[in-house]
Amino acid sequence: MSRIAPSFAAVLLALGLAAAAQAQEPAISRQVLPNGLTVLVREDAAAGVVAMSLQVRAGSRFESPTNTGITNFLHRVMLRGTSKRTAVQIATSYEDIGGLLDASGEVEAAEVRGQALARHWETLLGLIAEVALEATLPADEIEKERRLLLGQIKARADAPFSLTFDTMLRDLYGAHPYALQNLGRRETIERFTRDDLLAHYRAIYHPERMVLAVSGEVPRDRVVRAAERLFGRMARATATPAEAVPAPSPKGDRRVITLPAQQAQIVVGYLVPSLRDPLYPAVRVLAATLGGGMAGRLFVELRDRRGLAYSTGVATQFRTGPGALIAYLGTAPANAAAAEAGVLSELERARATPATADELARAKAYVRGQLSMDRRTNARQAWYLAYFEVIGAGWDFPERFGRAIEAVTAADVARAAERYLTQPTVVVLQPATPQQ
Amino acid sequence: MRHVLPNGVRVIIQEFRSTEVVAVQLWVRAGSRDETAAELGLAHYLEHMLFKGTTTRARGFTDREVEGVGGRINAGTALDYTFYHAVLPKSRAVPTIEMLADISVNSVLDETELELEKKVVLEEMRLTEDSPQRFLIRQLYGVVFGSHPYARPGLGTPEIIQALKRDTLLSFYRRYYVPESFTLVVVGPVDPAEALRAAERSLGRLPRSGFQRLPAPAPATLSPRKVNMSRPGSLAYLGLGWLGPKLDHADTPAVDLLVSILGESRSSRLPQSLRERLALVNSVRSEYAPLEAAGAITVTAQLEPSNLARAEAEILKEVQRVREQGVTQAELRRAITLAEAEHAFQSETAEGRARLFGRAETVWRLAEELAYIDRLRTVTAEQVRLVARRYLDPDRYGRLTFVPPPR
Numbered sequence: 029m030s031r032i033a034p035s036f037a038a039v040l041l042a043l044g045l046a047a048a049a050q051a052q053e054p055a056i057s058r059q060v061l062p063n064g065l066t067v068l069v070r071e072d073a074a075a076g077v078v079a080m081s082l083q084v085r086a087g088s089r090f091e092s093p094t095n096t097g098i099t100n101f102l103h104r105v106m107l108r109g110t111s112k113r114t115a116v117q118i119a120t121s122y123e124d125i126g127g128l129l130d131a132s133g134e135v136e137a138a139e140v141r142g143q144a145l146a147r148h149w150e151t152l153l154g155l156i157a158e159v160a161l162e163a164t165l166p167a168d169e170i171e172k173e174r175r176l177l178l179g180q181i182k183a184r185a186d187a188p189f190s191l192t193f194d195t196m197l198r199d200l201y202g203a204h205p206y207a208l209q210n211l212g213r214r215e216t217i218e219r220f221t222r223d224d225l226l227a228h229y230r231a232i233y234h235p236e237r238m239v240l241a242v243s244g245e246v247p248r249d250r251v252v253r254a255a256e257r258l259f260g261r262m263a264r265a266t267a268t269p270a271e272a273v274p275a276p277s278p279k280g281d282r283r284v285i286t287l288p289a290q291q292a293q294i295v296v297g298y299l300v301p302s303l304r305d306p307l308y309p310a311v312r313v314l315a316a317t318l319g320g321g322m323a324g325r326l327f328v329e330l331r332d333r334r335g336l337a338y339s340t341g342v343a344t345q346f347r348t349g350p351g352a353l354i355a356y357l358g359t360a361p362a363n364a365a366a367a368e369a370g371v372l373s374e375l376e377r378a379r380a381t382p383a384t385a386d387e388l389a390r391a392k393a394y395v396r397g398q399l400s401m402d403r404r405t406n407a408r409q410a411w412y413l414a415y416f417e418v419i420g421a422g423w424d425f426p427e428r429f430g431r432a433i434e435a436v437t438a439a440d441v442a443r444a445a446e447r448y449l450t451q452p453t454v455v456v457l458q459p460a461t462p463q464q
Numbered sequence: 465m466r467h468v469l470p471n472g473v474r475v476i477i478q479e480f481r482s483t484e485v486v487a488v489q490l491w492v493r494a495g496s497r498d499e500t501a502a503e504l505g506l507a508h509y510l511e512h513m514l515f516k517g518t519t520t521r522a523r524g525f526t527d528r529e530v531e532g533v534g535g536r537i538n539a540g541t542a543l544d545y546t547f548y549h550a551v552l553p554k555s556r557a558v559p560t561i562e563m564l565a566d567i568s569v570n571s572v573l574d575e576t577e578l579e580l581e582k583k584v585v586l587e588e589m590r591l592t593e594d595s596p597q598r599f600l601i602r603q604l605y606g607v608v609f610g611s612h613p614y615a616r617p618g619l620g621t622p623e624i625i626q627a628l629k630r631d632t633l634l635s636f637y638r639r640y641y642v643p644e645s646f647t648l649v650v651v652g653p654v655d656p657a658e659a660l661r662a663a664e665r666s667l668g669r670l671p672r673s674g675f676q677r678l679p680a681p682a683p684a685t686l687s688p689r690k691v692n693m694s695r696p697g698s699l700a701y702l703g704l705g706w707l708g709p710k711l712d713h714a715d716t717p718a719v720d721l722l723v724s725i726l727g728e729s730r731s732s733r734l735p736q737s738l739r740e741r742l743a744l745v746n747s748v749r750s751e752y753a754p755l756e757a758a759g760a761i762t763v764t765a766q767l768e769p770s771n772l773a774r775a776e777a778e779i780l781k782e783v784q785r786v787r788e789q790g791v792t793q794a795e796l797r798r799a800i801t802l803a804e805a806e807h808a809f810q811s812e813t814a815e816g817r818a819r820l821f822g823r824a825e826t827v828w829r830l831a832e833e834l835a836y837i838d839r840l841r842t843v844t845a846e847q848v849r850l851v852a853r854r855y856l857d858p859d860r861y862g863r864l865t866f867v868p869p870p871r
Binding site: 054072073074075076077115116119120123124125126127143144145172175176179180182183185186187188189287288289290291320321323328331332333334335336337338339358359360363386389390393394396397400401404405406 | 481482483484485523524526527531532533534535536551553580581582583584586587588589590591593594595596696697698699729730731736739740743746766768794797798801802804805808809811812813814815
């Protein structure tokens, strides 16, 4: 014991000192380079690590049934070769600095993201810039990625929860691009050529639609200078006008799908306004009264009181266009009918029986708590900063949103329920008996 | 800061100020491996029941005391331990310590709640079965550990859960949830003296039980087995498993690095060979689970059913290659850096630190955990080759496949 005690004390002391050095909230700075690229730096002196998120305004929101999945496909291939490195050289380069590098196309934005031990921040930033600006999209790597993406699409269609959720988005959004999956469809992934990917790459990577966010133990001024050096030479593009997208008009249908599975899935969805709408904070509080963790009405009523579900909750996302409030529940096939009736009656009750003062206070704390819970790591901090900036809401949106949540009244929540919890769209996955 | 209270409760408190939240965790030396064959699933069932109310806290207490203030609480049951973890605004550290102390010994295990929870746990079994990766690992442990308690399904069996009585659960609770089993961990922007006083006032007052937990037995040598299961879907899953060293073994650091070099990162050998060069799998990874009494080394892959045989042969080829030729200095250096980074990333958050400390104190020793990265740095390439020869026998392993039924 005495032999190991000193080293133990020394390590704890080191951790302790690092912690004490950083007592206040890390400061965030925003800088726009002359070519329009925005750089956000959050300096966290105690982290020991650094995370970066480079986001570009592109993704399935800007795709159509004919090119669905192209943004994600492109980003997967960008990781597979640059003018300086092959795919495996890229991987060893970031692993040598204790890091990770990844890229994907999502709904509102596409991202090249990375993290590493803080002392290697400059190498990491160089790698991110290289992948974003000097990707070569090698033909053989495109084929490897195509195979993997087709596998992913298959696995997603085999997974009961994902299949149900994806079906819900299609039914809810119809012709609006939010109905599309960021992965795309088998047909489009099979068809894309290198020229398609290259044209898309050139079309979306322009500085004025890009945001770089860096969070961690980094020297801010040097980060900004390095970003200028790496990204400053990108030329500004002529602005392309945004294309109009068809408005979703769900008909409130109920659809039953079958798949070999153990659990039945029940998903109920409604359209809600965008994150810019004044009533949006009330919608999020409403969602939390229903599905916010173990104290939401769905969990208490359907799981705790009636034992009808294992998992249940409500999903919402920050969208620039029409959002969705989606209640979900997984249960034994025998309980499916009772569970479906139960969810629908809870959603109906949300209109008839307004949230009590207690429920309101808890739901607000839950939504605000979620925001700080979700940003505990530097990787999440970087994502949040870049995401809200790149979609045009501003990097400080979460703080403003938090204050708006605080101001939500019971009357606001009642109004949100009255206005938006109408005409449920329902998708039920019934397990098919697997063939033996 | 580690303290042992007079009744045996261990308390670890770290003041960590670069966060707005405090992590409070209670670790219990009771896991699925402590169950008898007739008690399968009890440790996990008990974990659920501890959220259902105590003699002074009505059901729904987590709602008021945790979520109502913006926090989160959950729990997990492993083979060697159970832990209860909460993250809350920093001002709530003391009440949360008191709450965890209360549920640790004063839960009522109400009869009605117990019956209702059965449906929930049966659903959880279904849920696991719907997730192929999780189900594969669990079933693979069954193949590797044979008749050892580590082979058990943590959730129990539907029959045992259906028939579960309060008395059975209560006797498990009384036996294992005792001061000698507990470690309390608090990490966050807290006053350590105040947190310690709260622990002394609550957990510190429990009477010593004198209970001594039986050490888990060493597993028998692996008897090579090949199991094929039919499973709906369009993709196949393949798992290979070997017995590895237990957590507290001199070979553990070398095996950790070996498994990392084989298949824990994108540039590692199995993904580069099977996924990138040969295009045989959609994904492949190796993992090492060092448990208290034994370890499991696994390789798992998702692939087209027609590639199963070739993929297995290629995995074994990589195993053979590392046994014969060892690893390069560059691979070794990279694996050590990745381990260092993983540690740094886990230390970013209050709950990540608390988890590191709590697990180490429960199944190992905190001091060794904190010195572990330094130990990894001393491992040589030759040691990695030697442990590959010692543990990864290309002729003696367990194999499990999930194959889609014929259409």
